[in-house]
Amino acid sequence: MTTPLAGHDSANSGDGGVDTKTNTTLSVHDLKVHFPLSTGFLIRRQTGAVKAVDGVSFDIAPGETLGLVGESGSGKTTTGRAILQLQRPTSGSVQFRGVELTAISAKEIRPFRSEMQIIFQDPYGSLNPRMNAGQIIGEPLTVHGLAGDKTQRLDRVAELLERVGLNPAMMGRYPHEFSGGQRQRIGIARALAVEPSFIVCDEPVSALDVSIQAQILNLLTELQAEFNISYLFIAHDLSVVRHISDRVAVMYLGKIMELASSADLYENPTHPYTRALMSAVPIPDPVLERQRERIVLDGDIPSPINPPSGCVFRTRCPIATEECAEVVPELIDRGNGHQVACIKV
Amino acid sequence: MLPADPERAHRGNSLTLDTLAENDGSTHLLEVRNLATRFATADGYVQAVDGVSFHIDEGEILGLVGESGCGKSVTSLSVMRLIPTPTGEITDGQVLFEGTDLQQISEREMRSVRGGSIGMIFQEPMTSLNPVLTIGRQITEAFEIHLDLKGSAARNRAVEILNRVGFPDPSRRFDDYPHQLSGGQRQRAMIAMAISCNPRLLIADEATTALDVTIQAQILELLQSLCDEFKMALLIITHNLGVVARYAQRVAVMYAGKIIESGTADEIYAAPQHPYTKGLLASVPRLDASARDRLTSIEGEIPDLADLPAGCAFEPRCRWAVDRCRVESPVQVPVRPSQGRGAAGTDHQVACWESENIDAGTDLERQLS
Numbered sequence: 160m161t162t163p164l165a166g167h168d169s170a171n172s173g174d175g176g177v178d179t180k181t182n183t184t185l186s187v188h189d190l191k192v193h194f195p196l197s198t199g200f201l202i203r204r205q206t207g208a209v210k211a212v213d214g215v216s217f218d219i220a221p222g223e224t225l226g227l228v229g230e231s232g233s234g235k236t237t238t239g240r241a242i243l244q245l246q247r248p249t250s251g252s253v254q255f256r257g258v259e260l261t262a263i264s265a266k267e268i269r270p271f272r273s274e275m276q277i278i279f280q281d282p283y284g285s286l287n288p289r290m291n292a293g294q295i296i297g298e299p300l301t302v303h304g305l306a307g308d309k310t311q312r313l314d315r316v317a318e319l320l321e322r323v324g325l326n327p328a329m330m331g332r333y334p335h336e337f338s339g340g341q342r343q344r345i346g347i348a349r350a351l352a353v354e355p356s357f358i359v360c361d362e363p364v365s366a367l368d369v370s371i372q373a374q375i376l377n378l379l380t381e382l383q384a385e386f387n388i389s390y391l392f393i394a395h396d397l398s399v400v401r402h403i404s405d406r407v408a409v410m411y412l413g414k415i416m417e418l419a420s421s422a423d424l425y426e427n428p429t430h431p432y433t434r435a436l437m438s439a440v441p442i443p444d445p446v447l448e449r450q451r452e453r454i455v456l457d458g459d460i461p462s463p464i465n466p467p468s469g470c471v472f473r474t475r476c477p478i479a480t481e482e483c484a485e486v487v488p489e490l491i492d493r494g495n496g497h498q499v500a501c502i503k504v
Numbered sequence: 505m506l507p508a509d510p511e512r513a514h515r516g517n518s519l520t521l522d523t524l525a526e527n528d529g530s531t532h533l534l535e536v537r538n539l540a541t542r543f544a545t546a547d548g549y550v551q552a553v554d555g556v557s558f559h560i561d562e563g564e565i566l567g568l569v570g571e572s573g574c575g576k577s578v579t580s581l582s583v584m585r586l587i588p589t590p591t592g593e594i595t596d597g598q599v600l601f602e603g604t605d606l607q608q609i610s611e612r613e614m615r616s617v618r619g620g621s622i623g624m625i626f627q628e629p630m631t632s633l634n635p636v637l638t639i640g641r642q643i644t645e646a647f648e649i650h651l652d653l654k655g656s657a658a659r660n661r662a663v664e665i666l667n668r669v670g671f672p673d674p675s676r677r678f679d680d681y682p683h684q685l686s687g688g689q690r691q692r693a694m695i696a697m698a699i700s701c702n703p704r705l706l707i708a709d710e711a712t713t714a715l716d717v718t719i720q721a722q723i724l725e726l727l728q729s730l731c732d733e734f735k736m737a738l739l740i741i742t743h744n745l746g747v748v749a750r751y752a753q754r755v756a757v758m759y760a761g762k763i764i765e766s767g768t769a770d771e772i773y774a775a776p777q778h779p780y781t782k783g784l785l786a787s788v789p790r791l792d793a794s795a796r797d798r799l800t801s802i803e804g805e806i807p808d809l810a811d812l813p814a815g816c817a818f819e820p821r822c823r824w825a826v827d828r829c830r831v832e833s834p835v836q837v838p839v840r841p842s843q844g845r846g847a848a849g850t851d852h853q854v855a856c857w858e859s860e861n862i863d864a865g866t867d868l869e870r871q872l873s
Contacts, residue, residue, distance in 0.1 A: 230716035373787035373801035402789035439721035441746030
């Protein structure tokens with residue numbers, strides 16, 4: 160880009176470098192989730208597959224946030240669900256603290272469920288309307304046998320409510336009595352109840368108003384610092400992802416196009432898709448906006464049923480050549496952990 | 505295509521606005537004066553829009569920003585006289601479009617304005633398009649009503665417009681139904697319908713909010729080019745402060761049914777005066793800001809319109825509130841040149857009793873951080 164996205168306070172070191180720790184909380188290797196498509200009424204035949212996730216690899220260190228950005232249909236939510244084994248992957252490996260989750264049964268995974276939690280996008284749809292806040296937050300404690308007696312459980316629920324910024328006196332209220340931001344806090348308290356070391360945050364702030372969004376992002380950052388939780392932060396909003404992530408992976412049609420530290424990716428976007436994506440995000444500053452280069456991509460995301468050959472982005476890529484139709488670009492480290500999947504840059 | 509003829513449209517419709525024009529002293533394309541709209545609910549009246557005034561000139565892009573429930577959509581629906589009755593009711597104000605008060609004309613005359621000289625696009629193209637009619641039919645329907653254009657002439661023009669909005673393979677997709685299109689294509693079809701009769705004003709109510717950023721950029725670039733080429737005015741209603749910064753020349757910020765600050769985009773973003781505008785800008789994560797800085801959030805929640813505080817609606821969330829704010833609702837006053845960095849003679853206005861006193865404080869904060 161002609162105007163690099165140099166941070167206006169880039170002295171801040173929080174963007175984090177590349178993780179050199181050898182211990183990882185989560186290690187994902189060549190993860191694939193294909194949904195079969197079949198036709199026929201009595202004799203079903205598989206005619207193809209939706210390649211929702213098609214060969215995704217990354218690691219997450221303890222206390223680290225990996226941002227996963229992409230447009231709708233890029234496979235970011237399916238990646239999150241496949242890691243938690245809520246959707247069993249077609250192939251590939253998901254290692255959580257060294258344990259291969261794809262190899263063990265649903266029953267064997269259960270003890271790990273208290274270690275790995277998820278926060279959903281829709282604070283309206285993800286809370287049971289017939290349970291009050293106290294029951295919602297208390298349920299995982301009972302399920303995982305962490306509750307103790309009733310008094311202990313209520314104390315713990317009160318403590319959790321207080322920690323996420325809600326009044327413990329609200330324990331008896333039902334979801335419809337809370338605002339969107341408050342419901343998201345309940346969802347966070349529920350995830351926090353079992354003291355997880357890893358949380359998949361699936362678009363946790365995209366349904367919230369900006370002033371409320373900032374409150375929730377701040378809360379997630381504080382909780383991470385306090386409990387050393389690793390986040391996989393899934394979102395379509397690149398500004399939000401930059402704010403919260405140590406490293407960021409950009410997905411397109413089931414594949415990672417670019418993965419780098421937050422600072423590196425945003426100040427030096429390399430893949431043509433990342434560059435186009437960033438130029439499409441407006442910055443709330445009219446003076447700066449007038450100077451920015453605008454790369455407008457043609458067309459829509461192709462169907463994952465029939466993805467383009469070679470590089471999946473080539474049909475919309477401004478610099479694609481014939482070669483791009485033949486070679487599937489590999490995600491290659493260009494130094495300092497900045498990985499790019501493109502043969503042209 | 506799209507002849508940029510200022511006298512255009514409403515051919516075959518004897519009731520043109522020009523014959524009705526009793527110029528009300530407005531020199532703007534659209535001028536909304538002191539608009540008030542309320543809804544009857546079980547708990548009494550909810551004043552969704554409370555004394556809103558703004559104007560748009562030819563070829564201009566105005567951004568109307570605010571969070572959910574601030575009244576921005578009700579404002580646009582009031583302009584179009586699409587407030588559902590009998591629960592909703594416009595209780596006060598004037599909507600002057602090309603000098604004519606749209607509140608005073610008959611429903612029949614209003615129908616020729618909607619989709620004719622004022623177009624509107626909504627957030628959800630799937631619910632705004634008719635699922636049992638083809639895209640082409642829905643566009644040509646507008647031609648029949650507003651331009652008296654039928655048959656192959658209408659079809660050719662519709663294909664031309666679909667092509668213009670970047671619709672892939674328009675002559676074939678003309679016969680597609682809405683469910684056969686992607687979200688971006690549906691939104692393009694909606695825009696094609698809205699601009700098909702060369703509107704003087706297009707109202708885009710969260711028109712790109714549900715779309716992916718790359719598609720959002722395509723659509724907004726298209727709308728901007730229509731404004732440049734045909735001097736169409738555009739009212740962008742959104743919660744996205746970035747979109748407004750990129751495209752709008754002027755901005756109006758709404759909170760709890762009122763416009764609390766307005767001015768040029770440069771003024772509002774460089775020197776916001778209202779504590780809410782300041783807070784909103786500080787709470788948005790920016791693409792160009794380093795990670796991990798704590799966001800300055802606005803404490804508390806958006807107020808319930810049925811139960812607003814007596815004075816300033818923002819007072820319960822405001823760090824700078826004084827006693828006067830609790831009892832007396834602030835009025836919009838021009839920002840004094842010394843206050844902001846804006847030059848004298850602009851129309852930067854703010855509705856805050858304390859705005860002159862807080863600016864010094866925030867500048868200090870900015871330097872410290």
